[in-house]
Amino acid sequence: MTLPNNEKNHLFLGTFIHSKRLDELQYLHDTAICVNTTGKIVAIEPECDQSKAEASLYPKLGWTTHDVIVTAAKEGQFFFPGFIDTHLHAPQYPNVGIFGKSTLLDWLNTYTFPMEASMASLSKARKVYTRCVRRTLAHGTTTATYFATIHVESTNLLADLCLSMGQRAFIGRVCMDQLGPDYYLDESAEQGLAATRANIAHIRSIDRDFELVSPIITPRFAPACSADMLRRLGDLAAETRLPVQTHVSENVSEIALVRELFPDSPHYTGVYEQAGLLGDRTILAHAIHLSDEEADLVARRKAKVAHCPCSNSAITSGEARVRWLLEKGIDVGLGTDMSGGYSPSVLEAARLACLVSNHLAMPNKQADGCSQSEKEKSKLSVEEVLYLATRGGAEVVGLSSKVGSFEVGMDWDAQLIGLDMVSEEAVDDYTDDGGNVEIFGWETWEDLVAKWLFNGDDRNTKKVWVRGRLVHERRS
Numbered sequence: 065m066t067l068p069n070n071e072k073n074h075l076f077l078g079t080f081i082h083s084k085r086l087d088e089l090q091y092l093h094d095t096a097i098c099v100n101t102t103g104k105i106v107a108i109e110p111e112c113d114q115s116k117a118e119a120s121l122y123p124k125l126g127w128t129t130h131d132v133i134v135t136a137a138k139e140g141q142f143f144f145p146g147f148i149d150t151h152l153h154a155p156q157y158p159n160v161g162i163f164g165k166s167t168l169l170d171w172l173n174t175y176t177f178p179m180e181a182s183m184a185s186l187s188k189a190r191k192v193y194t195r196c197v198r199r200t201l202a203h204g205t206t207t208a209t210y211f212a213t214i215h216v217e218s219t220n221l222l223a224d225l226c227l228s229m230g231q232r233a234f235i236g237r238v239c240m241d242q243l244g245p246d247y248y249l250d251e252s253a254e255q256g257l258a259a260t261r262a263n264i265a266h267i268r269s270i271d272r273d274f275e276l277v278s279p280i281i282t283p284r285f286a287p288a289c290s291a292d293m294l295r296r297l298g299d300l301a302a303e304t305r306l307p308v309q310t311h312v313s314e315n316v317s318e319i320a321l322v323r324e325l326f327p328d329s330p331h332y333t334g335v336y337e338q339a340g341l342l343g344d345r346t347i348l349a350h351a352i353h354l355s356d357e358e359a360d361l362v363a364r365r366k367a368k369v370a371h372c373p374c375s376n377s378a379i380t381s382g383e384a385r386v387r388w389l390l391e392k393g394i395d396v397g398l399g400t401d402m403s404g405g406y407s408p409s410v411l412e413a414a415r416l417a418c419l420v421s422n423h424l425a426m427p428n429k430q431a432d433g434c435s436q437s438e439k440e441k442s443k444l445s446v447e448e449v450l451y452l453a454t455r456g457g458a459e460v461v462g463l464s465s466k467v468g469s470f471e472v473g474m475d476w477d478a479q480l481i482g483l484d485m486v487s488e489e490a491v492d493d494y495t496d497d498g499g500n501v502e503i504f505g506w507e508t509w510e511d512l513v514a515k516w517l518f519n520g521d522d523r524n525t526k527k528v529w530v531r532g533r534l535v536h537e538r539r540s
């Protein structure tokens with residue numbers, strides 16, 4: 065099936081903020097952006113209001129006033145590209161916040177495998193996945209790169225729900241033929257491959273050209289896959305050119321396990337390389353403890369990294385060296401890694417990316433014996449983490465010509481952010497609760513964005529669009 069067009073063209077007016085480069089946000093004030101019924105940006109006009117747009121843009125575009133919806137940002141509001149969550153687990157949504165003092169391997173056994181196994185029930189999967197997609201949309205996630213479970217039916221359902229609720233998504237049917245408990249494993253590599261192919265065929269049947277929803281080949285991680293399964297999935301990636309996602313080098317016990325299970329591989333990354341799974345469409349989550357040799361291999365293969373600072377802090381995995389990865393030329397995006405991470409919010413992931421990078425710069429860190437001035441370099445700025453959340457993520461998922469910033473020809477995947485202006489009445493009324501991000505009116509735009517990053521949440525995400533379609537509107 066091909067996707068339906070939106071009913072009307074759309075004119076957006078106001079301030080638009082997006083990443084120009086890793087360390088630079090561009091602020092487009094008093095600007096008009098025109099989006100046609102296929103959800104594409106067809107004009108960006110500075111110094112433009114509604115009457116100018118009607119007089120000069122509509123005739124060029126062949127638009128008339130009655131086939132256009134107009135959305136104007138109010139005071140304290142701005143448009144921002146939709147967030148791209150490059151790594152999260154939909155079936156783990158009910159577990160957010162539940163991790164105790166566990167670390168990866170016991171966390172998987174205690175919390176994760178039992179919850180994922182329960183998605184064999186389609187009615188439970190419907191409940192969980194509907195809430196997960198709604199919640200992530202409400203936090204401004206316009207593209208989500210999901211791990212589902214081993215079950216074909218409920219993984220298909222996740223794809224159906226993303227399509228009907230309008231979230232751009234990569235849907236991975238999880239492949240695992242070892243390590244998991246008896247009740248939650250593929251029966252064999254062969255069966256796992258057949259199940260994966262069935263899921264790909266289903267997604268093809270609902271979105272023929274993978275315009276909104278795409279399959280993604282998903283070996284859970286090396287310890288949960290036999291060499292045979294990894295090889296077969298590598299062959300499938302070569303055959304289909306579909307993207308691949310997995311985990312790498314997240315936790316020191318996991319790395320020791322990989323060494324034991326794959327003694328002929330030079331290192332963890334080498335296991336994926338040998339299976340033909342390391343390519344320019346591969347997304348590696350975490351990449352915390354990579355050696356120089358491994359990171360160089362990742363860079364050579366143009367594989368991407370999903371940085372998940374919330375998860376890495378919550379389950380005590382470690383601190384990924386994002387600056388080091390970026391300097392090697394590796395594309396990095398952000399992942400919530402829900403529910404290793406406790407939050408479905410990419411904004412939370414972005415602020416934690418800042419804080420984790422600050423930790424790497426702290427003088428009491430033993431780290432790698434580098435000088436304090438070198439450590440300072442680790443710190444990521446507001447601009448940089450917001451780049452990772454949008455444009456960087458678009459690079460990671462292979463959609464940088466389509467989403468992640470505002471350019472003519474790209475899709476309108478965007479969010480309207482609203483901060484609360486402190487009113488005179490609120491100053492006099494001690495009982496007024498105010499907003500979660502209060503602004504006084506004297507802040508610079510850079511200040512406003514920083515306040516949003518560090519204090520904002522879904523209360524500030526007023527409206528969200530994907531491919532020009534309104535997919536979330538906040539009621540209050």
Ligand code: GUN
Nearest residue numbers: 153284285311375401404
């Ligand atoms: N490694 C293998 N499976 C998982 C998972 O579900 N979450 C995280 N964070 N790491 C993993």
Ligand code: FE
Nearest residue numbers: 311349401404
């Ligand atoms: Fe994960």
